[in-house]
Amino acid sequence: MSDVFGKVHLGYLVIETERFSDWRRFGRDAVGMHLDEALPDVLRFRLDDNACRFLLQRGPAEDTTALGWEVDDHATFDVIASRIRDHGVPITTGTEEEAALRGVERFVRFPGPNGLDQEIYVQATRGSDPLHLAATGGFVTGVDGMGHVAIATRKPHQMRGYYSTVFDARLSDYIDETISGLKFKIRFLRVNERHHSVAIASVNRLPLNPIRTRIQHCNIQVAELDDMTHAYQRVRDLGFDIALSIGQHTNDKELSFYAVSPSGFEWEVGWNPIVVDESTWQPTTHQGISIWGHTPEGNTIVALMERFKTGAQSVLRTEAAVPALAGAGIADD
Numbered sequence: 231m232s233d234v235f236g237k238v239h240l241g242y243l244v245i246e247t248e249r250f251s252d253w254r255r256f257g258r259d260a261v262g263m264h265l266d267e268a269l270p271d272v273l274r275f276r277l278d279d280n281a282c283r284f285l286l287q288r289g290p291a292e293d294t295t296a297l298g299w300e301v302d303d304h305a306t307f308d309v310i311a312s313r314i315r316d317h318g319v320p321i322t323t324g325t326e327e328e329a330a331l332r333g334v335e336r337f338v339r340f341p342g343p344n345g346l347d348q349e350i351y352v353q354a355t356r357g358s359d360p361l362h363l364a365a366t367g368g369f370v371t372g373v374d375g376m377g378h379v380a381i382a383t384r385k386p387h388q389m390r391g392y393y394s395t396v397f398d399a400r401l402s403d404y405i406d407e408t409i410s411g412l413k414f415k416i417r418f419l420r421v422n423e424r425h426h427s428v429a430i431a432s433v434n435r436l437p438l439n440p441i442r443t444r445i446q447h448c449n450i451q452v453a454e455l456d457d458m459t460h461a462y463q464r465v466r467d468l469g470f471d472i473a474l475s476i477g478q479h480t481n482d483k484e485l486s487f488y489a490v491s492p493s494g495f496e497w498e499v500g501w502n503p504i505v506v507d508e509s510t511w512q513p514t515t516h517q518g519i520s521i522w523g524h525t526p527e528g529n530t531i532v533a534l535m536e537r538f539k540t541g542a543q544s545v546l547r548t549e550a551a552v553p554a555l556a557g558a559g560i561a562d563d
Contacts, residue, residue: 232309234301235398238421239375241300241354242282242332243448244347245493246289252492253286260465260489261450261499262364262457266357272331277369277450281333281357283376292493293443296339296347297379298332299397299421300354307352313396314340317554324349333357343389344381345550346444348396365461367454374424374505377449377498380416382441386432387559388551390417393428395555397421402506403481404515404562412440415562416519418481423505425482439549447488447496451503458485458501465489477523479503480516490528 247253250273257275258265263284264276273286301307314321321340329336329351337351363369369376383389393399399419407414413434418426431446433439452458462476471490478485486500 232305233398234306234309235400236422237302237306238310238350238397238427239300239373240297240377240379240421240427241280241334241351241375242298243284243294243379244296244298244332244349245284245286246291246293246295247286247493248288248290249292249492250286250288255468256465256470256489256492256497257284258364260461260468260470261497262461262464263369263450264357264359264362266359269331274331274333276357276361277363277376278371279356279361280354280371282331282354283371285331287331294346294379294445294448294493294495296349297342298334298337298349298351300375301350301352304352307350310350310396311338314555317395319552319554341550341552343385343392343549343551343556344383344444346381364464365452365454365457367452367457370451370453374422375427377451377500378424378427378429379448380429380431380446381444382431382439382446384432384437384439384549385551385556385559386415386417386430387561388553388556389430390419391556391559392552393419393421394560395557399428401513402426402511403513405481405519406515406517407519410440412436412438417562420506423508425484425503425506441495443493443495445495447498449486449498449500451484451500453501455485455501458487458499461499462487472527474524475527477520477525479524480518480521483521486524488524 266274274282275284334351335353342348402418405416417430474488476487482503484500484503
């Protein structure tokens with residue numbers, strides 16, 4: 231069977247929200263993305279020539295509902311679609327209207343872990359308006375995709391198995407970290423030379439998930455250091471919460487900060503992560519997420535109590551794992 235590693239790239243996120251006014255200020259004025267609000271009940275943000283990188287639609291979820299993945303060609307598209315069907319998982323074709331909203335020619339949708347739909351497409355459409363970004367150097371997208379997402383789960387082995395089955399994802403490394411008194415193991419998966427497109431966070435030996443939203447954070451990457459620090463200052467000046475101050479990660483060496491988006495999940499703006507050399511890379515385990523910095527700024531007692539409450543309630547919730555695509559799951563190497 232054909233290996234699709236290196237032919238898959240994170241292309242867009244779909245977000246459901248009622249907080250359009252806050253998202254305008256956050257996405258355009260604070261983070262510095264291009265805002266497109268030409269369509270009714272829809273906001274779209276661009277990072278580059280693509281017509282859409284973030285699609286915001288009205289709804290009560292206050293959450294990311296789908297990940298869009300660009301694939302290199304129709305042959306790769308067909309390989310992935312066949313895998314989904316061969317495992318007995320339903321796959322549906324998006325309508326022309328849905329494709330236009332996402333800025334793609336056509337796409338198919340299928341279920342993913344943690345209730346996060348997965349969508350694949352081949353060709354993105356270009357935005358019609360001139361690009362207006364606060365980031366003078368622009369954002370890094372291209373062959374590495376537009377960034378990454380981190381997902382908290384009670385079923386990390388099944389989730390890792392899912393992305394391995396669907397996209398031939400490879401393990402980059404692990405991080406062990408204690409957050410709010412809970413011991414986490416984070417698994418970092420890559421689908422191309424970007425160090426990771428999906429990070430999977432789980433509480434060690436406890437079936438808890440303290441994160442309300444389907445993703446814990448998303449990441450976008452700026453091309454120049456000044457654009458990251460200026461975005462940090464704008465976020466603070468406009469009154470949005472900072473979850474973690476500027477710091478540097480242990481594993482991918484990215485300099486970044488984390489803001490709290492209007493829908494509650496975190497938004498990482500980063501600069502200069504390493505690129506994986508497939509000929510020499512070996513997975514390893516790092517202790518702690520940061521070499522320096524990334525100091526919590528928004529962890530009030532109320533926020534901590536909410537996370538503990540969410541974690542306790544998660545024990546009683548069913549977490550979608552799409553077992554048909556997870557195989558037996560992948561245990562830690």
